[in-house]
Amino acid sequence: KSIAKICCMLNFSVLVSLCVSGQLSCISLPRHEEDYLQNVVGSAPYILILGQDCSARYQLLNCLLGERLLPLGSEVGGACGPEGGACRRRKLCFTHGRQTRLSLALPGQYELVHQLAAHCGRWDTVPCEDLEIQECEDPAQRLAELEVTLHHALLQEVKIMVLPCRGVQPVEEALEDCKRGILPIILYAVSKDALSAEQVSDLQKVRETLPFPVCFVRAPSGPSEPGALHRQLLSLELIGAAAGSCACGAPAQTQSILGESLERLQRVLGPFTRQLLQSQQVEAATLLNAVHCRYLDLFINQAFDMQRDLQITPRRLEYTREKEGELFSSLMAILTSVCVCSDIIMSSNGEPVSSKDIKMCISQIQDLIVVQLNQAVANKLTSSVDYLRESFILNAAYNVEVTFHSGSSVTRLFWEQIKQIIHRITWVNPPSVSAEWKRKVAQDAIESLSAAKLAKSICSQFRTRLNSSHEAFAASLRQLEEGHTGRLERTEDLWLRVRKDHAPRLARLSLESRSLRDILLHGKPKMGRELGRGQYGVVYLCDSWGGRHPCALKSVVPPDDKHWNDLALEFHYTRSLPKHNRLVNLHGSVIDHSYSGGSSIAVLLIMERLHRDLYTGLKAGLSLKERLQIALDVVEGIRFLHSQGLLHRDIKLKNVLLDRQNRAKITDLGFCKPEAMISGSIVGTPIHMAPELFTGKYDNSVDVYAFGILFWYLCSGSVKLPEAFEKCSSKDQLWTNVKKGSRPERLPTFDEECWQLMEACWNRDPSQRPLLGIVQPSLQSIMDRLCNNSDQKSGNLEDSN
Secondary structure (H helix, E strand, C coil): CCCHHHHHHHHHHHCCCCEEECCCCCCCCCHHHHHHHHHHCCCEEEEEEECHHHHHHHHHHHHHHHHHCCCCCCHHHCCCHHHCCCCCCCCEEEEECCCCCCECCCCCCCCCCCCHHHHHHHCCCCCCHHHHCCCCCCCCHHHHEEEEEEHHHHHHEEEECCCCCCCCCCHHHHCCCCCEEEEEEEEEEEECCCCCCCHHHHHHHHHCCCCEEEEEEEEECCCCCHHHHHHHHHHCCCCCCCCCCCCCCCEEECCEEECCHHHEEEEEHHHHHHHHHHHHHHHHHHHHHHHHHHHHHHHHHHHHHHHHHHHHHHHHHHHHHHHHHHHHHHHHHHCCCCCCCCCCCCCCCCCCCHHHHHHHHHHHHHHHHHHHHHHHHHHHHHHHHHHHHHHHHCCCCCCCCCCEEEEHHHHHHHHHHHHHHHHCCCCCCCCCCHHHHHHHHHHHHHHHHHHHHHHHHHHHHHHHHHHHHHHHHHHHHHHHHHHHHHHHHHHHHHHHHHHHHHHHHHHHHHHHHHHHHHHHHHHHCCCCEEEEEECCEEEEECEECCCEECCCEEECCCCHHHHHHHHHHHHHHHCCCCCCCCEEEEEEEEEEEEEEHEEEEEEEEEEEECCCEEEHHHHHHCCHHHHHHHHHHHHHHHHHHHCEEEEECCCHHEEECCCCCCCCCCCCCCCEHHHHHHHCCCEEECCCCCCCHHCCCCCHHHHHHHHHHHHHHHHHHCCCCCCHCCEEECHHHHHHHHHHHCCCCCCCCCCHHHHHHHHHHHCCCHHCCCHHHHHHHHHHHHHHHHHHHHHHHHHHHHHHH
């Protein structure tokens, strides 16, 4: 049944292959893992009988089957090993069949047409002639194995192979066919007090070929020295110490053992075989569970990435548009405010202005206006455009640098002014080209090149380039948005499939493979008396399981696939979490297919058992110091869950357990999920549910809200409902009032700082609720203040007495 279960789970793991929009790489098992699991699933148990000689091997075979099928002693003739090298008995294979028959066949190929002595008449013991390889036989026939078909109960469960003599085939070659497709149970028959060097060498080769433990069985042919063989096997490390258990309760790796006699073979072989088969199944189930968990974590991480993409990308695009708009506005403002100094460089002493002076003037205009303008623009672009380009790799980029050189429009404008001045001069009489005339012409030309005209020319060039860059950027951003819209639609579709289909299916397989491993290792837990009931399960006492005691056993019968998936995901998240003092430990799980007489399937979750829950503790009475410490413990537990990316979503009195020192631990992670895996379902306990839960869009602040309600109970010191909630006649009315702002009332005994903390935690606006990193030190401060005041009052009272 265990092998069949592994096979069912393996098929899904091997066939799962999702290539979705290039976002999830193909999911398939690594080749070595797939080969191992397929080999375990496809392997059948096979008893391999080796030994010091043929007589010992045959004794062991006869003992296993309970009848004298193979000849012993003088009937065999010859001896195996150095003393009798003439022994040439072939490989034997015993299989189940309705009729008894013998045949000769090549391993894994076909049956040979060969006349056997057993075919000549009735037989009870296999004739020696059929066991021996004749010298005249064809070389192919020498490698043939003798197949013995028997109607025997043991052979219905397992095949048996007796290896040939060394002279026929080396042991490593004989075992070569046993590497795949079988699960070997290796028995080694020992007839003497010591192993020879050749036999030790053969055993080393067996260990290299098939790395499985060996069960040594004594089949003495005469007097023996007690303990001699055991000491030799220990010294050669061919057997080890007795198998124990590791700290986690799992059995240690199966060790090779020595059975002292054939008469006690059943006592030795049964436990040895069970432990060997169990260790193989446990190893396969553990590997399979690791595969399930690995790919489930991959799905969850991909869901996180996809959710972040869905949330962040539209915001980044909008932010990009806003920043680009701010940049464009600020650059236009710079353009508008440009004021060119009209004090053009002039000759201060009235001397004629030479062409050299004019070039110097133009150069200084460039330095004063254009360079400074470009620098101002560059500063804006450095702070804004880099973000836009690096974030989205837009094709458009701002290119608004204003150039100023001899071929520029400003220079042309300057010389055009000079030409116009010259054309306006009356040429009645040719002017005298004097120094005064040169000075006047240059001065008029420079003065006509006004600051306003120069600024207008530069601004026109700048505005043209700025508008062009703005339009190109906007067009590129629109193109990017269109591309992202289609991509985000595909991402959302994939996200839904991962969240609602792929991850839950893998989670359920993970639960099944882990439960298979746990039941193989520790068996089915025994239910004690009932401890309590919840909406989806019953909690029982369990004295011990898997080396842990006492335990609590939560029995859950999922009514449909959705509950199965939720339970499986809960189990995965809980098992994946590192151990924490403020969370109840989950030891393991077992799927009970015989629950309620086989009418339903239950999942048994074995957990750490604590003293009582917070509801019971408040009813019994807890001191203020204990209640404040519980509040601190709960906040610490919720903070840890949030640090692991999980929301609890059902913080309430019944889900906080107390130990005998009244320290708190959070339990029941049934609604606990990563934010990325939340499908918008409305879950939780009504009086602890934040208003935004009803919208389906919420974050981990819902746990802060629930803690605020829990803190109200802790401060009140009772389990009585708040008046605002007690007046509600139905759950729907309660939800309606909560959405309208109804909250628990302030009691006269409440400390002001405690009340303020409650109100902050259950704020209508999730963004206004305090972070738990702020709540925790606030609680600690409250506890220190109130408990110190209480201690001082007690001390004063004692002094007065």
